[in-house]
Amino acid sequence: MTSFRTLAVLSLAAVLAAAGCAKGESTASGPEPAAGDGRQVASTPSAAGPACTLEKFGGQPFDLTKDMVGFSQSEKEANPFRIAETKSIKDEARKLGVGNLRVTNAQSQFSKQISDVQQLIAQGAKLLVIAPLNSDGWEPVLAQAKQKKIPIVTIDRKINAEPCTDFLTFIGSDFYEQGRRAADQMIAALGGKGEVAILLGAPGNNVTTDRTKGFKDRVAEKAPGIRITFEQTGEFTREKGQQVTEQLIQSRPGTNGIYAENDEMALGAVTALKGAGKSPGDVKMVSIDGTRAAVQAIVDGWLHAVVESNPRFGPLAFETARKFAGGQEIPANVVISDREYTKENAQSSLGQAY
């Protein structure tokens, strides 16, 4: 028993030491993005769907500076997208002087997200911003919010419910459109013909489905000379992207282009290409997200283009809320315009990538 206690103490000491003495590599990191750079712009502020007003929704006006605002994040802030998303909400709230912002994180557990939001409601939030983990299963939360007339703004993923009745509005990218634009970049890079492989995202995810369909639809209508010969999931991770690409380039050396449905898989693919002795540009690559590392890879010549999926929802979310509280009309979907990074703008835009 004593030896066990000794072990436990030693383990604890070691963990503390590990954190305490850590000394990372000194790498020159890029400049921090300047505030306001790369902020989202709504591409369809009033066009899509029937509009919603405070009167129609049936709520009371709220004051962002005094009332409590809840933000429920779905996944751990472990990838650039989630980090930038949460940071953007917090930064904008600080800028606008939101007095009482509560942030929760569901750690990728849907049941936790439901109870997170229920707690925010119980604590008296007057506005809820939710980055949903799932599209379905929100009925209990929506019913509670509706009873208290709390407007909900969902960001980045949709939920299956009635806008303006069950919730206020959705702000996010059009993933299908992202896929189409990635296809346009790929078609341009290959001159309209060649063999293309797709690194799919995590299976059973609507982001994966939309980005795949958009890409394929566009290729089918614009470039019949391009054949999609390979589709395998890289599960949105760099390691799987690398492993699948290693298999791909070995068994299908004729592959001309790789479309990665997020940047992490694209960067994994780059590592695989480097490992196989390829040079930048040997295989044309297009991906989606717009992280700093991916934009840097464009500068280095490994990626042809990156379609952005902008995570900085803060300004647009609060602006939408303010308009709503002020009695203005709000569309059912606020679709944001995502930009593209290519060789032409990559170097100069590096500071704006997240």
Next chain:
Amino acid sequence: MAAAPPLLEARGIRKAFPGVLALDDVSFRLGPGEVHALVGENGAGKSTLIKVLTGVYQPDRGELRLGRKQVAFATPLQAQRAGISTIYQEVNLVPQRSVAHNLLLGREPRTRLGVIDLAGLYDAATRTLSQYGIRVDVRRPLRSLGMGAQQMVALARAVSTEARVVIMDEPTSALEPREVDTLFGVIDRLRGQGMAVVYVSHRMEELYRICDRVTVLRDGRLAHTGPLAELDRLKLIAVMLGRDVAEVRERGTTTFSGDHEVRGGPLVEAKGLSRRNLLNDVSVTVRPGEVVGLGGLLGAGRSETAKAIAGAFPVDAGTVLVAGRQAGRATPAARIRAGVSLLPEDRKAEGIVPALSVRDNIALAALPRLSSAGVVSEAKIDRIVDTFVRRLRIKVTSPHQKVSELSGGNQQKVLLARWLATGPKVLLLDEPTRGIDVGAKAEVQALIEELAAEGLGVLLISSDLEELVEGADRVVVLRDGAVVGELAGGQVTESAIITAIAAGGGDD
């Protein structure tokens, strides 16, 4: 009796395994209302025959008849459905569930809603058990019962499933004398109902108490079959061993020859071993060349005393000296280094390592001595294994044979070899001959003699009073964890031991 058609009959059974002919033209008849002893040394073919009768094995040749019908069992379940139930040494039930659930597992009475009718279940279970003279609270989990009571439940379950033939393999090995009586009562009742019982046991007195007929197997062949009353004990042993009656008579049924020459001061001295509620100030001394018996009933503290000396049973107080010196920390490793070795009572649970070969089992405890810098020396192991396989006459096809494939007697010899390989000064033997066949038993007893003659000290625990009396120079009698008597020389008789146990104060 002979006129009645047999209930179960096997004719000309032959079963071969690679390299072994386990059964060679064996026939076996079992009449209704008959308790039939099936005996033989280990390796004689008893368990193979049972497995053929119960559908575990399919015979290569020969036929099985149930009543007048010829049958073939592809699985044990088919045999069970045909009315042949088997009670194994280990109880095959669900220990966490209640006695009643176990008893009626799969046949629970149901309410109209299809839910188990608990009241009905407990009622039926109580009734079934009381038929066999067993009175327990059927709502208690099975594991809270003693081994004996668990076995009775297994038996009751077997016979209440419309069995016509019940096969009992060493049913009494875990039972207290009182439980044995109950079991025999049940067997009598089964006999009265016209059921047939195949009774396998190494305990001679039990065979003569309960069995009507006997079949003796030797080396896979039928050696004898007939009424047990026609064969006295000596003759039976002679048939089993294939030896002369006169030879057996002369040497007795144990191979112990009498007193040993005791030389020098104490080899091991255990003083004042105590542990709350289990051991109370037990002191035992063994000198070189001496066999000291530990007598007493089950639960008297015999095994605990041996384990405490071996460092495998923590004590609150007491010291152990080996050759006059403190025997190191109370761990098996330290005591083995000091020269104390324990052959544990439960061969299967605490002795053999089933996944390992005979060779690795023998070498296990002595590995540190058979290696250098942590790397084992195969040559040293081969040498020591070879020595002991030969000296103990362990029957193996090769030292690399899995130990689990050996008979009980040979497994016991492997364990003895494991302990002898550590070069012990003192051997603590806890029931060294229990559950092994007559031949192996004689060999183990002879070995104990031999080791004592070589100057080892032996502490012998045995429930077999005859073995204790003939084998031990001195007997220390325990009761309720305390020493209640010590007998030496001419005092060591069965009746003296029984008197000591009975007179040992306290009441029960």
Next chain:
Amino acid sequence: MTELTAVPVIDKARLLSWLQQYGVYLAVLVLLLFNVLFTPHFLEPANFRTQLIQVAPIVITSLGMALVIGTEGVDLSVGSVMALSSAVVVLYLGYGAGPAIVVALLAGALVGTGGGALVAYVGVQPIVATLALLVGIRGVANVLVPQLREFRNPTLIWLGSTSVAGLPLVVAIAAALTAVVAFVVRRTVFGRQLVAVGSNRAASELSGLPVKRILVSVYAVSGTLAAVAGILATSRLQASDPTSLGLLMELSAITAVVVGGTPLSGGQVRVLGTVMGALLMQLLSATLIKHNLPQSWTQMVQAVIILAAVYAARGRHP
């Protein structure tokens, strides 16, 4: 032709037993043959290099798992330990690659020792003790390195990308560790003792074996090997990604061990079988990827193989 119908009857139990021990070799052979016939570019050296490189971390982790399973235990923490070692190695790169690797290995050994102590001294069931570590250590790794972190240290990148005489260093390391573990299992006192502990702990204790020390050591070795795998995976990815690195590795490792013919009931360690088990799973996944079939099929086929392995194992103890 009709004479050929007199096929000898094969004892089913013996067949199953044979399959449990050597089925994995047969399956690898069949899969190789299929690929040689139907997969373009399969016989190129680059292909074998790819498969061996990718399987190396799984092999290394499975070796440790095989030892733990040999003691009738299981180590669910291996995937999280990989993530931890990955986080630690980049955190300490400032001191140079050598010291960083040493610290990461120590971290793995320490976690293993902790798990082993819980099992041996506190008596927690292995599955519970290491499940706690699976959750907890992944958390620690995420705290240490909250998001994917790239590194430029040339030594660490070299480790994951260089070849020695045509053999990738990563593969050479896996092969060397396999040889060491095989030696330990077959020829050392420790190897014999751990198997005995797995087969019958009470008998081992009574035979004077240092059971608790053996258990702690086995888990420590498993933790260390998982750390090696984590470091190699990190060096290959040229980034540390504790959120996803080693996810579900415990299942891959257990699968490799079981498919390789080591029974979960302990008392046996089949080192080469385990390596073959890992190779089988790797080849299976590669085959489906190369033929552009959905990877969910891999999981289904894996399930079938596991069931077959478990069924064959059952046949050994009638």
